[in-house]
Amino acid sequence: MFKRYLLRRLLHAVLLLAGVSVLSFVLLELAPGDFLGEARINPQLSASTIAALQEQYGLNQSLPHKYLSWLGSVTKGSFGVSFSYNLPVSTLLWPRARKTLQLTLASLFLSWLIALPLGVLSAGRRGGWLDRGTSLVTSLLLGLPDLVLACLVLFLAVRTGWFRTGHPILPITVLVLAALPLLVRHVRSALLDVAQQPHVRAARAHGIHGMQLWFQWLLPAAANPLASLFGLSIAGLISSSLLVETILGWPGLGPLFLEAIAARDFYLVIGPVMLSAVFLVAGVLIGDLLLYLVDPRIRTGI
Amino acid sequence: MKSLPLLQKLAIAVLICLHLAVLGARFLAPYDPTEQNRASTLTAPSRIFPLGTDEFGRDQLSRMLWGGQISLATGWIATLLALGIGLTLGVAAGFWGGWSDALLMRGAELFLALPWLYLLLAVRAFLPLSLSPWAMALMIAAIIGTVGWARPARLIRGVVLSAKEREFVYAARGFGASPWRLITKHCLPETYGVLLTQAALLLPQFILAEVTLSFLGFGVAEPAVSWGNLLQPLRQISIIGGYWWMTLPVLLVVAVAWGFSALEDALASSNRANSG
Amino acid sequence: MHNDPALLRVERLTKTYSRRSWLAARHPEMPAVAGVDLELRAKHCLAIVGASGSGKSTLARCIAGLEQPTSGRIQFAGRELHAAMIHRRIQLIFQDPGASLNPRFRVAEALEEPLVIHGKNFGREETVERLRQVGLAESMAERLTSQLSGGQKARLALARALAALDQGHPNILILDESLASLDLSVQAQMVNLLLDLRKPRQLAYILIAHDLSLALHWAGEIAVMYQGQIVERNTPHMLLADPRHPHTKQLVAASLEKESLTTEGGGGRPGV
Numbered sequence: 001m002f003k004r005y006l007l008r009r010l011l012h013a014v015l016l017l018a019g020v021s022v023l024s025f026v027l028l029e030l031a032p033g034d035f036l037g038e039a040r041i042n043p044q045l046s047a048s049t050i051a052a053l054q055e056q057y058g059l060n061q062s063l064p065h066k067y068l069s070w071l072g073s074v075t076k077g078s079f080g081v082s083f084s085y086n087l088p089v090s091t092l093l094w095p096r097a098r099k100t101l102q103l104t105l106a107s108l109f110l111s112w113l114i115a116l117p118l119g120v121l122s123a124g125r126r127g128g129w130l131d132r133g134t135s136l137v138t139s140l141l142l143g144l145p146d147l148v149l150a151c152l153v154l155f156l157a158v159r160t161g162w163f164r165t166g167h168p169i170l171p172i173t174v175l176v177l178a179a180l181p182l183l184v185r186h187v188r189s190a191l192l193d194v195a196q197q198p199h200v201r202a203a204r205a206h207g208i209h210g211m212q213l214w215f216q217w218l219l220p221a222a223a224n225p226l227a228s229l230f231g232l233s234i235a236g237l238i239s240s241s242l243l244v245e246t247i248l249g250w251p252g253l254g255p256l257f258l259e260a261i262a263a264r265d266f267y268l269v270i271g272p273v274m275l276s277a278v279f280l281v282a283g284v285l286i287g288d289l290l291l292y293l294v295d296p297r298i299r300t301g302i
Numbered sequence: 303m304k305s306l307p308l309l310q311k312l313a314i315a316v317l318i319c320l321h322l323a324v325l326g327a328r329f330l331a332p333y334d335p336t337e338q339n340r341a342s343t344l345t346a347p348s349r350i351f352p353l354g355t356d357e358f359g360r361d362q363l364s365r366m367l368w369g370g371q372i373s374l375a376t377g378w379i380a381t382l383l384a385l386g387i388g389l390t391l392g393v394a395a396g397f398w399g400g401w402s403d404a405l406l407m408r409g410a411e412l413f414l415a416l417p418w419l420y421l422l423l424a425v426r427a428f429l430p431l432s433l434s435p436w437a438m439a440l441m442i443a444a445i446i447g448t449v450g451w452a453r454p455a456r457l458i459r460g461v462v463l464s465a466k467e468r469e470f471v472y473a474a475r476g477f478g479a480s481p482w483r484l485i486t487k488h489c490l491p492e493t494y495g496v497l498l499t500q501a502a503l504l505l506p507q508f509i510l511a512e513v514t515l516s517f518l519g520f521g522v523a524e525p526a527v528s529w530g531n532l533l534q535p536l537r538q539i540s541i542i543g544g545y546w547w548m549t550l551p552v553l554l555v556v557a558v559a560w561g562f563s564a565l566e567d568a569l570a571s572s573n574r575a576n577s578g
Numbered sequence: 579m580h581n582d583p584a585l586l587r588v589e590r591l592t593k594t595y596s597r598r599s600w601l602a603a604r605h606p607e608m609p610a611v612a613g614v615d616l617e618l619r620a621k622h623c624l625a626i627v628g629a630s631g632s633g634k635s636t637l638a639r640c641i642a643g644l645e646q647p648t649s650g651r652i653q654f655a656g657r658e659l660h661a662a663m664i665h666r667r668i669q670l671i672f673q674d675p676g677a678s679l680n681p682r683f684r685v686a687e688a689l690e691e692p693l694v695i696h697g698k699n700f701g702r703e704e705t706v707e708r709l710r711q712v713g714l715a716e717s718m719a720e721r722l723t724s725q726l727s728g729g730q731k732a733r734l735a736l737a738r739a740l741a742a743l744d745q746g747h748p749n750i751l752i753l754d755e756s757l758a759s760l761d762l763s764v765q766a767q768m769v770n771l772l773l774d775l776r777k778p779r780q781l782a783y784i785l786i787a788h789d790l791s792l793a794l795h796w797a798g799e800i801a802v803m804y805q806g807q808i809v810e811r812n813t814p815h816m817l818l819a820d821p822r823h824p825h826t827k828q829l830v831a832a833s834l835e836k837e838s839l840t841t842e843g844g845g846g847r848p849g850v
Contacts, residue, residue: 016415017415020415033427033429139563143556144556147517151542155542243419243514243518257423270424
């Protein structure tokens with residue numbers, strides 16, 4: 001049963017990623033520039049040199065040709081070649097991807113670690129001082145975009161000198177602060193919704209309360225929205241990481257990507273785009289799988 | 303409107319004032335935003351330069367006012383584009399259903415799975431550098447808008463789907479109403495609420511996208527001004543540590559984010575009041 | 579064949595929902611309407627009575643042109659009706675008349691909708707007159723439809739249906755359980771109104787219901803529907819006296835029980 005569900009979701013994810021790759025290729029091809037743009041206006045390079053370079057980099061090929069050969073390189077594990085570095089894209093990507101994953105996973109863990117209890121306590125003592133305080137802070141934080149948060153943290157780090165730039169605590173702090181407000185709000189509202197459900201109210205009317213209520217009724221019922229939320233929070237972290245890594249000097253995918261696009265290094269650009277799409281889709285997939293494990297209703301729906 | 307908390311009202315008021323100030327940059331800005339004054343680089347706020355100058359001696363106040371035009375305009379154009387596409391596709395899918403609906407849902411899923419910031423940067427990088435600032439801003443707005451239609455489209459589809467099942471639509475059909483009339487007179491009015499809340503959600507995101515792009519150096523090229531360009535110097539530690547007035551443009555971004563967040567809350571509570 | 583005495587003739591009407599339609603969830607294999615034959619003369623009243631799921635609403639919608647029958651024929655005054663013309667001769671009033679009114683519209687707007695759709699208009703005077711015909715005051719014209727009471731909404735729905743129908747010809751009005759949701763006294767008023775309008779507007783009525791109570795009062799003929807087919811057809815008097823089909827017997831029994839409950843309650847039946 002689980003295997004069938006897993007296979008279906010995997011197939012769906014793969015199809016989605018294939019679609020994303022095609023769309024990305026098309027969009028990038030539509031844009032008129034390419035790697036040799038600068039070279040062409042350089043008076044020191046002759047037209048024949050340019051032509052030879054074009055051959056070498058495969059810039060003359062048609063779009064389907066390029067796409068298919070890229071797909072071929074994906075199966076071989078090289079993901080195309082970087083023009084600037086003259087190396088397979090994968091050798092450049094993996095170390096950076098690891099760094100980004102480290103950041104993302106750490107932030108994921110920390111943000112849920114903080115958000116769950118905060119959300120639970122806020123929902124549990126609705127209207128209390130913790131609830132109102134949390135609500136105020138989340139409203140404030142929600143209004144601060146990632147860009148601002150990153151600059152703020154950088155500013156503080158520089159002023160106080162507590163952490164040097166490049167230390168992981170800086171980007172993690174920003175990512176967590178960026179993710180927390182929505183997470184806390186959603187956890188809180190999911191729990192409040194669940195508390196209103198008929199079977200939970202019936203349990204309370206029967207006198208069940210405290211720990212038993214939480215672990216046997218509330219948390220299992222809230223598992224559905226929370227599992228979906230988990231997948232979405234991964235997606236959010238991936239999107240934020242590009243900017244945060246760049247501003248705070250963390251050597252992840254972000255800075256590599258920006259370098260690549262400045263150089264118009266086509267395959268090195270496609271690499272991180274696809275990788276972040278993979279993380280995104282993987283995040284939602286994990287959310288769906290968690291949902292399956294946690295919510296029996298999903299299992300019977302197959 | 304009366305029942306809004308004070309902070310919310312304040313945030314929305316600031317947002318509106320900001321827009322008005324930016325619109326009136328021609329009249330309010332004391333200097334040309336690109337005019338350099340080599341003698342007074344990085345001066346603190348004073349009577350001559352109310353908000354100080356940057357490393358090229360350009361007046362920050364004027365740059366903030368004029369820069370807002372590009373940043374805000376890009377956000378608004380992108381939002382209108384995304385909502386326009388989303389409305390058209392969502393209505394078509396919701397009303398006619400069948401394969402057009404299936405196509406829309408698959409397509410929306412695809413676009414929602416796109417890492418749009420990455421894609422935005424990538425496409426921008428491959429655009430020719432020779433475009434004029436406004437042409438570039440329009441292109442950026444176009445890219446953001448065409449990638450961001452998916453969420454509004456899905457929401458509108460949902461609204462139209464349920465609206466067309468309502469009895470008064472069947473009744474109108476029973477009088478021989480054309481699909482056009484059914485859509486414009488009966489389904490569209492139901493979408494206005496969603497459109498407004500989506501606008502309040504997307505506007506800050508898209509404005510921020512332009513700012514981020516320019517901040518990273520991939521927005522409008524110098525010497526054109528955008529809020530992102532104003533924030534660029536902050537990437538240098540020496541600036542962020544030593545010259546406090548250079549961080550003022552951050553307040554602009556925060557004001558926009560808070561203002562729209564308050565607006566969204568206000569819309570949400572008025573929607574609740576109307577349907578409750 | 580303009581001399582056909584029957585205003586409406588339905589022959590072997592069948593409607594099956596394809597498996598993909600959500601409506602098929604209830605009857606995945608059985609057709610909703612299975613080979614129904616029916617006749618209705620001008621200014622007569624036919625009641626179609628059956629339990630939920632018997633297909634009576636589907637039948638009504640097919641006749642009114644809101645659904646396409648899978649097979650069979652519908653003839654109006656001896657001819658097949660062109661889709662564009664159906665709504666000018668046959669109108670259907672829905673189960674919840676209030677829901678058939680867009681709450682954002684004003685009363686006058688809602689009344690005029692059938693005409694506006696075809697590019698025409700009522701004058702203010704005509705609108706007021708039509709409202710008066712169904713018992714709505716002139717002051718209602720500018721109110722939002724959402725502000726009307728249940729009974730007023732039913733009257734407005736009736737006025738709209740009448741506005742859509744061609745004047746000067748015999749027409750058909752189908753009431754799809756439209757009166758069931760109203761208070762008894764309001765129901766009675768509506769029935770009176772419908773009976774009053776019958777001659778001047780040359781209306782024939784098809785009354786769709788799930789029990790016999792209203793049908794017994796004012797229908798000239800009752801057809802009992804069960805699982806998509808007409809299983810029995812007779813005058814009210816004969817139906818009560820000699821029900822043949824088991825389902826008819828159930829309906830008769832239920833209505834007699836209801837009858838005795840109301841009389842025992844000491845209130846007597848609401849007069850029509």
